[in-house]
Amino acid sequence: MKRVSRLLALVFVGVLLSACVPTMYVDQTLPPASKADVAMKATPQPIQLLYEFQTRGSANARATESTRERVFNVVKDSGLFSTVSAEPQANQHRLTVVINNVPITQDAVSKGVGVGLTFGLVGAVVTDGYDCKAVLTVPGAQPVTLEYKHAIHSTLGNTAPPAGLTPEPSPRDAVTKLLNQLMWSIMRDLSKSDVL
Amino acid sequence: MNKMRSLLLILGLSGFLGACTTVAPPYAASVANVDVTAKLAGPIAVGKFEFEKGREAELNSVGARAGVFVSPINNSFADYFGDAVTKDLKAAGKFDASSPRVLTGVLVKNYLTAAGTQVNESDLQVRFRLAQGRNTLYDKLIQAQNQWESSFMGAIAIPRALDNYVATIQKLINNLFSDPDFIRASAVK
Numbered sequence: 001m002k003r004v005s006r007l008l009a010l011v012f013v014g015v016l017l018s019a020c021v022p023t024m025y026v027d028q029t030l031p032p033a034s035k036a037d038v039a040m041k042a043t044p045q046p047i048q049l050l051y052e053f054q055t056r057g058s059a060n061a062r063a064t065e066s067t068r069e070r071v072f073n074v075v076k077d078s079g080l081f082s083t084v085s086a087e088p089q090a091n092q093h094r095l096t097v098v099i100n101n102v103p104i105t106q107d108a109v110s111k112g113v114g115v116g117l118t119f120g121l122v123g124a125v126v127t128d129g130y131d132c133k134a135v136l137t138v139p140g141a142q143p144v145t146l147e148y149k150h151a152i153h154s155t156l157g158n159t160a161p162p163a164g165l166t167p168e169p170s171p172r173d174a175v176t177k178l179l180n181q182l183m184w185s186i187m188r189d190l191s192k193s194d195v196l
Numbered sequence: 197m198n199k200m201r202s203l204l205l206i207l208g209l210s211g212f213l214g215a216c217t218t219v220a221p222p223y224a225a226s227v228a229n230v231d232v233t234a235k236l237a238g239p240i241a242v243g244k245f246e247f248e249k250g251r252e253a254e255l256n257s258v259g260a261r262a263g264v265f266v267s268p269i270n271n272s273f274a275d276y277f278g279d280a281v282t283k284d285l286k287a288a289g290k291f292d293a294s295s296p297r298v299l300t301g302v303l304v305k306n307y308l309t310a311a312g313t314q315v316n317e318s319d320l321q322v323r324f325r326l327a328q329g330r331n332t333l334y335d336k337l338i339q340a341q342n343q344w345e346s347s348f349m350g351a352i353a354i355p356r357a358l359d360n361y362v363a364t365i366q367k368l369i370n371n372l373f374s375d376p377d378f379i380r381a382s383a384v385k
Contacts, residue, residue, distance in 0.1 A: 050287060052227045058344065061221040061362040062355070068224070086225070088289035096227045 005127050022126075024174035025165035027151035028179070033184035039191040042166060045094045047076055048082035056099040057081045063101070067179055071097060072110040074183035080191055094137045095190075099182065104151060125162065134186045141195045148185055163189055205371055215262045218358060223280040225287035226366040233284050234376045237383035239292030240326070243300040243375050245278030254304050260310030260357035261350050274303050277322060280365050281332040284373070296328050297382065304337070308364075310357035317341065318357075318364040324372055335382035340368035 050096040051071045075095070076084045083089065128187040129151050152174050153162045161167065164188040168174035189194060245254040256273050258265045280286040281299065285291035305321035319341045326334035342364040346353045372378055 012252075048287075050225060050227050050230055052224065055356075055359060058342075059224070059226060059361045059363040059366050061224055064224045065221045086287065088287070092289075096230075098227055099370060105204060 005097055007076040012104050022154035022156050022171070023161070024168045025153045025155070025162050026168060026170055026174055027127075027153065028165060028175045030148060030150050030185065033181060033188045035079075035184065035187075037188040037191075039048055040079055041147060041196055042108060042193070044080055044082040045065065045088040045091055045093055045196070046085070047075070047081040047095050048089050049084050049086060049143065050094065051095045052098045052169055053095075054098060057100055060101070067099075067175065067177070070176060070179045071183055078184075080187060080196060084111065092137075093099060093138050096137075097132070097134045097135065097183075097186065099179075100131045100133075100136045102129045102131055115149065125158050126156065128152050128154070131141075132186075134190075136190060136193070136195060138195050144195050146186055146189050148182055149189060202291065207302060211216075216262060217266060218265055218354075219260075219268050220265050220276065220358060220362065222253055222268055223276065223283055223305060223362065223365065225283045226370070229284045229366060229370050229373065230288045232291055232370055233288035236288070236290050236373060236379060239295045240382060241290070241293050241295040241298045242278055242285065243280045243298040245274045245281075245301040245303070247272075247274050247323075248302055248304045249306075255306045258306060258308050258361065260308060260316070260354045263350075263357070265308075265320065265358055265361070273306060275300075276302060276370075277303060277365060281369055282374075284369050297333065298327055300325050300327070305339070308357060308361045310346060310353045312346055313336040313345055313353075314346060316346040316353065316360070317343045318361050320364050320368050322368060322372075324378075326378065328384070333384050334378050337373070338372045340364050340371055342367060 048073060049069055051064065053060050055063065072084060079101055088094070105125070125137065129149065130146040132150065134146045136146075153165065155161055167175060256267075256271075258273060267273045267276040269279050278301065281301070302323045302325075303321075304323060305319055307317075307319040309318070312315045319339070321337055321339040322336045322350060324334065326331060342360055343357060344360045346356060
């Protein structure tokens with residue numbers, strides 16, 4: 001009897017925990033981009049890269065810190081610039097990238113609480129939007145401004161996955177995929193600009 | 197059964213303690229501030245940032261509900277403010293450690309609360325001084341307030357308070373570097 005009770009307790013805890021862990025799906029509306037889409041420049045120049053992650057328009061230092069490396073790596077790997085640094089460069093070329101996480105699904109917290117209270121029997125889908133703005137400033141030229149919208153859908157508890165989307169192995173994978181897609185889109189579109 | 201209780205107690209305690217103290221993330225140069233700072237006339241050195249005399253412990257105490265936030269710079273939020281100002285100046289190309297113009301600050305208000313279940317707020321005040329040798333070019337109290345949507349759940353309210361505290365520091369520095377009096381003072385030959 002004790003064994004059965006323990007087994008039931010384990011199943012109960014398992015169900016409870018599974019209701020708490022979201023499954024994430026990266027939206028497919030933004031056209032895919034990769035290094036193959038970047039047109040190489042004959043004489044790449046140094047660039048100062050300033051990056052900021054925001055939540056609802058307000059700087060989010062923790063998220064900036066945890067995503068900065070990925071953003072810098074894509075800009076370095078693009079081959080569009082000879083040097084990529086957070087410090088100002090002698091040529092005064094500067095690229096700023098701001099990614100703003102905005103709620104698309106309202107009352108996401110209430111939905112999460114509802115899922116938890118029903119131990120995942122009632123599920124929910126929550127969508128987070130990511131508005132990305134990049135500005136390239138080169139002395140003597142008009143700034144190049146690029147804007148993109150992206151999203152991550154998260155399912156909690158017992159609910160159908162978003163149609164046509166593949167679940168990401170972990171939240172970290174979802175964020176990395178989103179950052180890669182946004183940053184490679186920026187690199188692709190900058191490479192088409194005459195300013196560089 | 198005793199082992200199970202001990203394990204649960206340790207897990208509970210570690211969870212509780214883990215939620216208590218959080219080291220603030222390193223300040224990252226603000227894109228908005230760099231745009232403002234880049235318009236300043238000349239390079240500036242950053243001197244000492246300190247708390248108002250006699251109120252050091254009170255002003256270095258920052259927290260939200262059960263969470264206590266500590267500065268990653270010498271365990272001092274006065275030093276964190278100095279580091280933040282330095283980073284924004286550096287990113288804008290306006291920092292020079294050997295500049296005769298030296299910016300210092302005295303922290304006089306360092307308020308953060310996450311007690312509200314709907315809205316929380318922060319209020320920061322620093323007396324900034326820009327000096328060249330014995331000449332004071334600028335001496336003014338600059339403040340920044342911030343309000344944000346919060347939650348009754350601590351797991352959401354506490355990290356959100358920390359994020360918005362750092363955002364308030366950015367706002368404070370923006371208020372300083374966009375102050376016409378400071379812009380004039382930084383241009384004095």
